[in-house]
Amino acid sequence: MPKIIALFNQAGGTGKTTLAMNLGYALAQRGHNVLLIDMDPQSSLTVFMGLQPYALEGTISESVLEQSPLPFLREIHQMDLVPSNLTLSAADVRLAIAIAKETRLKKSLAPVEQNYNFVLIDCPLTLGCLAFFR
Ligand SMILES: Nc1ncnc2c1ncn2[C@@H]1O[C@H](COP(=O)(O)OP(=O)(O)OP(=O)(O)O)[C@@H](O)[C@H]1O
Numbered sequence: 001m002p003k004i005i006a007l008f009n010q011a012g013g014t015g016k017t018t019l020a021m022n023l024g025y026a027l028a029q030r031g032h033n034v035l036l037i038d039m040d041p042q043s044s045l046t047v048f049m050g051l052q053p054y055a056l057e058g059t060i061s062e063s064v065l066e067q068s069p070l071p072f073l074r075e076i077h078q079m080d081l082v083p084s085n086l087t088l089s090a091a092d093v094r095l096a097i098a099i100a101k102e103t104r105l106k107k108s109l110a111p112v113e114q115n116y117n118f119v120l121i122d123c124p125l126t127l128g129c130l131a132f133f134r
């Protein structure tokens, strides 16, 4: 089973994304299989990893909104990435009254988590519903 680590702080600009990326890279350098999950509609992690958020076919949004399989981008700087873009901001509104919304990420992750030693989740600077997904 992987270690799943959420990088969270409700304050903005406190190094969450920077730590997610660099911790992931350091772990990958040591031979661990690392999955990065961008749970922030700002998609900073997706951008830091060199991707254009608006050009992506699949993002974390579909997984949490529709419970579809996680979209992986493989082997980016030796890590796998589940990217995000601004469409994730709809989750707060659309899932406001959904039952067990906080378990949606956990359910999406369950079929694939055994492939990784570490899963690092870059969280948004919010105490809204996205912050409570696990
Ligand atoms: N250890 C550090 N020393 C100096 N600057 C840093 C450090 N870590 C991050 N920064 C810088 O601080 C800024 C904010 O970092 P980052 O985007 O990682 O924060 P964040 O908490 O993810 O922000 P947000 O809340 O917007 O998601 C960036 O410009 C980043 O380069």
Ligand SMILES: [Mg+2]
Pocket: 016, 017, 018, 040, 044, 045, 122, 123
């Ligand atoms: Mg960030």
